[in-house]
Amino acid sequence: MPAQTARLRDAFARVVRVLRGTAAGGPVLFAAALAAIALANSPAGPAFRALLATPLGVSAGADAFVRPVAGWVNDALMAVFFLLIGLEIRHELAEGQLASLPRAAAPAIAALGGMVLPALLYLACVGHDRAALRGWAVPVATDIAFSLAALRLLGRRLPVGMAVFLTALAIIDDIGAIVVIAVAYTASLDFAALAAAALVWLGLFALNRAGVRTLGPYLAGFVLIWAALARSGVHPTLAGVAVAFAVPMRAVEDRSPARTLAHELVFWVSWLVLPLFGLANAGLHFADLSLRDLTTDKVVIGIALGLVVGKPLGVAGATWLGVRLGLVRLPAQLTWRLLWGAALLCGIGFTMSLFIGALAFPDPARLQGVRAAVFAASLLSAALGVGVLAWGARARPRTKPVA
Numbered sequence: 001m002p003a004q005t006a007r008l009r010d011a012f013a014r015v016v017r018v019l020r021g022t023a024a025g026g027p028v029l030f031a032a033a034l035a036a037i038a039l040a041n042s043p044a045g046p047a048f049r050a051l052l053a054t055p056l057g058v059s060a061g062a063d064a065f066v067r068p069v070a071g072w073v074n075d076a077l078m079a080v081f082f083l084l085i086g087l088e089i090r091h092e093l094a095e096g097q098l099a100s101l102p103r104a105a106a107p108a109i110a111a112l113g114g115m116v117l118p119a120l121l122y123l124a125c126v127g128h129d130r131a132a133l134r135g136w137a138v139p140v141a142t143d144i145a146f147s148l149a150a151l152r153l154l155g156r157r158l159p160v161g162m163a164v165f166l167t168a169l170a171i172i173d174d175i176g177a178i179v180v181i182a183v184a185y186t187a188s189l190d191f192a193a194l195a196a197a198a199l200v201w202l203g204l205f206a207l208n209r210a211g212v213r214t215l216g217p218y219l220a221g222f223v224l225i226w227a228a229l230a231r232s233g234v235h236p237t238l239a240g241v242a243v244a245f246a247v248p249m250r251a252v253e254d255r256s257p258a259r260t261l262a263h264e265l266v267f268w269v270s271w272l273v274l275p276l277f278g279l280a281n282a283g284l285h286f287a288d289l290s291l292r293d294l295t296t297d298k299v300v301i302g303i304a305l306g307l308v309v310g311k312p313l314g315v316a317g318a319t320w321l322g323v324r325l326g327l328v329r330l331p332a333q334l335t336w337r338l339l340w341g342a343a344l345l346c347g348i349g350f351t352m353s354l355f356i357g358a359l360a361f362p363d364p365a366r367l368q369g370v371r372a373a374v375f376a377a378s379l380l381s382a383a384l385g386v387g388v389l390a391w392g393a394r395a396r397p398r399t400k401p402v403a
Helices: 003-019 023-038 045-052 070-094 102-124 143-150 161-184 191-209 216-234 238-244 257-281 290-297 298-324 336-345 350-360 364-392
Strands: 055-060 063-068
Touching: 023 045, 023 143, 023 257, 023 350, 023 364, 045 070, 055 070, 063 070, 070 161, 070 216, 070 238, 070 257, 070 350, 102 161, 102 298, 143 161, 143 336, 143 350, 143 364, 161 238, 161 336, 161 350, 191 238, 216 238, 257 350, 290 298, 290 364, 298 336, 298 350, 298 364, 336 364, 350 364
Parallel strands: none
Antiparallel strands: 055 063
8 A cells, every 4th residue: 555655646746747847838838729729710709709808907097907808818927927937047047058158159149040030031021011020020939838848759869958958049039039029019118117117126126135035025026017017118028027037046945936936837837827828819710811811921921931941040050150160069969960950949939929929910810810820830840840850869879858
């Protein structure tokens, strides 16, 4: 009996580790996206779309704080996602792959190429269409959950350094996407609200310096900063990034508040935030699409080319150029064939591409084409990336599975 209890405990611990893993969010988000598509094209589709458009919030006289249900998902729940991203960025900058210039150089150069070339390809496709130009950032970011989930399909056949390199690259991509959201998708500014957000953040920083390690005040500050940014004109999800850099990182008695918070958030982001985001944003309505429109729409073509062609060419090309110029070295255990496979996986833009697409194109009709392009390009990139990685790993000895 004790042996059976121990086996059950070990099995439960393995399940918990999988549920809390970063890559676990990929399959769950994919399932939510499929559910959204099924709902959108079912008899319940009109009711589902009406639910997402239902206003929700509070109002007091002339002052109202109301958003549609989908808006709360994209503006509020995704702020929690950005809080986790900010904590991971901070960890990598402090003690991870980005902690020193030599270690960060290769993924940084790769990420830069993987952001610039897709944007240029998109701009070349849409030309001088001012409305379409707003979507230039849709193909620039990599979905870390999906890309790592794709790596896990090959398990022991890939070197551990592959996951490290791809994670660092995706995190730098996320930094670029955060900057783009803050700069390119801010229409007008309320400086009083911005000042309020800055004062709260300075208060959190002061708590950090004073040695306050309890997470409660920082989470309360997160809510206040989110509310201020929601009024300021800056996208409120950036509150997550701001607070991530205020939470104490230094460990006391082997406990780091920042790492503790990140550990707890992974589960909720993977199993609540991202699935709800998928349900709210991935609902392709096929009746609103036609093959003729998709194959002639400059925005659709630009996004698809940016992700499927621009991403891998930008990542692999920038890395190759950096190595040729002596600026970086190819990470240990990685061959050019494996690097090309990883570069193809960078074309999986799903979460951030859909998020930026919703910011760039609020018109539901145009957004349908954006969703179709992101879906098709991400699936094709995943298939090509896994195929090339399987080919590149064929002669490799089995090793420790990627994270």
